Amino acid sequence: MKRALVAIVGADNVLDSESDLEPYREDYCEADPVDPSFVVFARTTEEVQVIVKLCASGRTPITPRVAGSNVGGLALPAPGGIVLDLSRMNRIVSVDTADMYAVIEPGVTQADLKRHLLERDIPLTFGFSLAPPDTSVLANCLLGGLTNRSLKYGDQSQWVSGLEVVLPDGSLVRTGSWALSDSAFGLVPFPDVSGMFIGWQGATGITTRMAFQLWPRHRLNKRLFVLTYSAHGTFEAVRRLCRTELCDDIGGLSWPSAKMMMGVKNPYPEPATGEPTFFLYVDLTAETAAEMALKEGVLEQILADIHRKGDRVEEPLDVATLLRVNPALGAFAEFPVELEFLTNHGGGGLTWIGTYGPLSRFEDGIAAGTEIMVRRGFPPLIVTRPMRGGHYGVLRFVAIFDRKSPEEVARIRELNVELLEMVTDKGFVMYKTPPWAWEKLRGRIDPGMLELMRRMKRLVDPLGIMNPGKLGF
């Protein structure tokens, strides 16, 4: 196998020593480590095709991966399988400024694409997740991830306007308008077979290029911070702001998350009296000062009205004021960001139950999740965001832990099971679903849907070599 891989990509692009394979055995989360047999770097679509054909001939499992920061064990190899590292396939193939889309390869990171657009003064932007700057834009689109443009434009899979995919037999397919036109303007009007590759966690093919929509970058932008003192006040503000259609993003973090960002090791279970419950960050953009002033005015009016009706909320602070309060909160001034309190805290472990669900049930979900986390001795780190105009939202319960402590890993697993059951009972749906959660959810998902997924997977990947074990069947 090694000789054949080296013949395809060269010796520098095949790893098999214990120390080189080490970073690929595990990710941030509590999943058990798995050793790959090889890690292979591909640089072109043609190389990916030949590697896939080779794996098919030997029935060797392949797991595509870029940064491995999905927090669910989704890019861990299958036993005996290879990891196909796509981080060196990192060309920004084109940016179509007139029709507002880009064509990129899998290894293009959030930081790369931002730099590319700014350096060329292209008046377009995209959304940033709270993931580290080196995570893949393409992978987050395939996983239906969320960014600071998701309130306006939905999860990132909804921005995809065409895919180029290597199928598990090594053949190549182009989806969307790209299948016929030289312009990858959208997925319409053909049947949307891109859905065959979105949300499948690399189990149906390897996407080698993606066209996706960019959005206008306005001349003025402002990020404002609002301290709130009750869950009801927080989400009443969020819901009302959504209906104004004036905000680009409204992120909501529980106050213990802010305290950890400010360096407090364990901000619970004793919150000081008078502390906020949440802080919101609200992004506004505008073409003129008058437009910005109008948006700020509406925001202030809504907050004042909620305050008057009995839920304490403070007046918005701008970034400069926030930095005076505590420079550590400056992490939120500019995206993408490395949230060191989550990724670099010494213990190495980061996990979450991240869900999409109805905004009308947020207070209920947050009360139940806070109770579970505090009872089990974890600070209630909660991240929220309304999506797609407020039709739904993100509710995520986050925990950090010491990966080297078996007791702590066991506690984390129990915490996540209880949180998963609670959120599912309340109608929330976990995203970037890890294998253990599929096991728990299998009996609850519509059996017709599960059977159809199974048949589609068998149709496209009859040998079962593509990222096996990640979808619960």
Ligand SMILES: Cc1cc2nc3c(=O)[nH]c(=O)nc-3n(C[C@H](O)[C@H](O)[C@H](O)COP(=O)(O)OP(=O)(O)OC[C@H]3O[C@@H](n4cnc5c(N)ncnc54)[C@H](O)[C@@H]3O)c2cc1C
């Ligand atoms: C601190 C922190 C904060 C985060 N905040 C957010 C957030 O705000 N919003 C959000 O959405 N996510 C967030 N994430 C999650 C994470 O960063 C994303 O899931 C990320 O986009 C995955 O990119 P990656 O490069 O790490 O992909 P990987 O983890 O390497 O891969 C993810 C999955 O995609 C598959 N895959 C990768 N490339 C391909 C390909 N070319 N073709 C087919 N399948 C492929 C892999 O097999 C795997 O199943 C956060 C993560 C961290 C650590």
